Amino acid sequence: MSNIDSIDDILIVEDSEPTLNVLMDVLSDAGYKVRPAGDGESALRSVQTKLPALIIMDIMMPDLDGYEVCRILKADEKTSSIPIIFISALGDEHIKLKGFQLGGVDYITKPFYSEEVIARVKSHLNLRRMQFDLEEINTTLVAEIKERKRMEEKLRESEEKFRVIFENNSSAIAIVEPDATITLVNDAFCQMIGYTKEEAVGMSWRQQVPPEDLDRLKEFFHQLLTNSLDVPDKCEIKFYRKNGEIRQAWMSGAMIQSSQKIISSFIDITERKQVEAEREKLIVELQHAIAEVKTLSGLLPICASCKKIRDDKGYWNSLEAYLMKHSIAQFTHGICPDCAAKYFPEYLTDKQKGSEK
Numbered sequence: 081m082s083n084i085d086s087i088d089d090i091l092i093v094e095d096s097e098p099t100l101n102v103l104m105d106v107l108s109d110a111g112y113k114v115r116p117a118g119d120g121e122s123a124l125r126s127v128q129t130k131l132p133a134l135i136i137m138d139i140m141m142p143d144l145d146g147y148e149v150c151r152i153l154k155a156d157e158k159t160s161s162i163p164i165i166f167i168s169a170l171g172d173e174h175i176k177l178k179g180f181q182l183g184g185v186d187y188i189t190k191p192f193y194s195e196e197v198i199a200r201v202k203s204h205l206n207l208r209r210m211q212f213d214l215e216e217i218n219t220t221l222v223a224e225i226k227e228r229k230r231m232e233e234k235l236r237e238s239e240e241k242f243r244v245i246f247e248n249n250s251s252a253i254a255i256v257e258p259d260a261t262i263t264l265v266n267d268a269f270c271q272m273i274g275y276t277k278e279e280a281v282g283m284s285w286r287q288q289v290p291p292e293d294l295d296r297l298k299e300f301f302h303q304l305l306t307n308s309l310d311v312p313d314k315c316e317i318k319f320y321r322k323n324g325e326i327r328q329a330w331m332s333g334a335m336i337q338s339s340q341k342i343i344s345s346f347i348d349i350t351e352r353k354q355v356e357a358e359r360e361k362l363i364v365e366l367q368h369a370i371a372e373v374k375t376l377s378g379l380l381p382i383c384a385s386c387k388k389i390r391d392d393k394g395y396w397n398s399l400e401a402y403l404m405k406h407s408i409a410q411f412t413h414g415i416c417p418d419c420a421a422k423y424f425p426e427y428l429t430d431k432q433k434g435s436e437k
Contacts, residue, residue: 087133087205087208087209087212088111088112088113088133088205089112089113089115089130089132089133089134090107090112090113090114090115090132090133090134090135090136090201091114091115091117091123091126091127091132091134091135091136092104092107092114092115092116092117092135092136092137093117093118093119093120093122093123093135093136093137093138093141093146093149094116094117094118094136094137094138094141094167095118095119095138095141095142096138097118099138099190100116100118103136103167103197104116106194106197106198107197107198107201110198110201112201115132119141119142119143119144120141120143120144120145120146120148120149121143121144123135123137123149124144124149124152124153127153127159127162131158131159131162132162133162133205133208134162134163134164134165134201134204134205134208135153135162135163135164135165136164136165136167136188136197136201137149137150137164137165137166137167138166138167138168139166139167139168139170139175139179140168140169140170146166146168146179147178147179147182150164150166150179150182150183150184151182153183154182154183160183161211163185163186163204163207163208164183164184164185165184165185165186165187165188165200165201165204166179166184166186166187166188167187167188167189167190167192168187168189168190169189169190169191170189173366176366177363177366177367180359180362180363180366185204185359186200186204188200203355207352207355210347210349210352213250213251213347214251214314214330214332214345214347217249217251217253217332217345218313218332218345220245220249221332221334221343221345222334224238224241224242224245225334225335225336225337229337235338246264246266247266247267248266249266249268250268251268251345251346251347252266252268252269252271252272252273252329252345252346252347252348253265253266253268253269253343253344253345253346254266254269254280254285254343254344254346255336255341255342255343255344256285256341256342256344257341257342258301258305258340258341258342259284260284260285260286260297260301261282261283261284261285262280262281262282262283262284262285263281263282263341264281265277265280265281269346272321272327272329272346272348273288273319273320273321273322274321274322274323275322279322285297286298288319288320289317289318289319289320290318290319290320290326292318293317293318296315296317297315297317297331300312300315300331300333301333301342304333304334304335304342305335305340305342307335313332314330314331314332315330315331315332315333316328316329316330316331316349317329317331327348327350328348328349328350328353329346329347329348329349329350330346330347330349331344331345331346332344332345332346333345380402382399383396387399389402
């Protein structure tokens with residue numbers, strides 16, 4: 081996060097100058113900071129100079145194509161988390177699937193609509209912003225806890241500082257007892273679950289979690305309270321809002337040593353999970369489409385005389401039968417002039433005579 085100057089900073093990689101200019105105008109007018117790169121090498125240099133929040137990249141480029149640039153970025157820990165939206169005039173399922181498999185988060189087909197580009201960029205930057213928020217709140221919480229351990233004599237000052245951060249933080253935060261009774265919440269938490277502070281304080285967080293996630297929540301709390309080395313950075317859970325709606329969140333937590341309570345932060349990831357589910361569905365559909373396509377390639381043993389083809393089991397098949405089995409081709413039947421002359425000479429003779437008349 082420290083190497084990214086702005087969450088709205090977008091790198092556009094496109095070797096076509098007209099397309100590059102259109103994309104820059106569209107996104108600049110939408111309020112985003114954009115910087116261009118005319119080829120793969122320029123893109124890599126630009127990323128090393130300053131990490132962008134998002135990359136929009138053409139696939140077909142000279143020297144280093146978009147796939148190779150993506151592979152290089154995803155192999156580097158410093159750049160692996162940058163979301164990449166591929167853009168190409170190629171709409172083939174194989175092309176799209178390869179982009180997703182390499183780590184791309186989305187795909188825009190040329191010609192594109194300005195509204196579509198802006199909508200997709202906005203969606204992925206929002207997901208990126210959620211990721212940054214989670215990292216920042218976790219860093220803040222860890223720093224606060226270490227500070228209280230190191231400086232007990234400044235406990236009151238630290239607690240006041242913490243309260244300011246707690247009350248004004250944009251992430252949903254709650255303090256709970258070891259038995260999961262909520263003792264303190266901020267405004268963002270109330271907005272997340274739909275209860276007022278008065279309603280939320282005193283309720284058990286376990287009552288807000290569906291039965292299938294209850295054991296996971298109990299184990300997470302137990303690990304936090306026992307300072308387990310195996311405690312995960314975050315726990316994914318479902319929760320009930322006041323209106324009965326079920327949503328999903330990332331829950332991070334740490335134990336407050338002085339009070340043996342747990343401070344928990346939440347990031348609502350419901351929309352993100354929906355996007356991921358749609359993406360997985362798309363990948364499955366593309367894989368299914370690819371599986372339905374039959375192709376012929378390689379060397380085929382064919383008889384020089386009768387033109388039969390030997391299959392993988394050693395059996396000789398007619399050319400027609402082999403092609404129908406190993407491809408999606410269909411056949412119609414007719415007769416060529418040479419075969420007509422061989423098998424129906426009388427017909428050709430009569431026809432010729434008729435033409436002479």
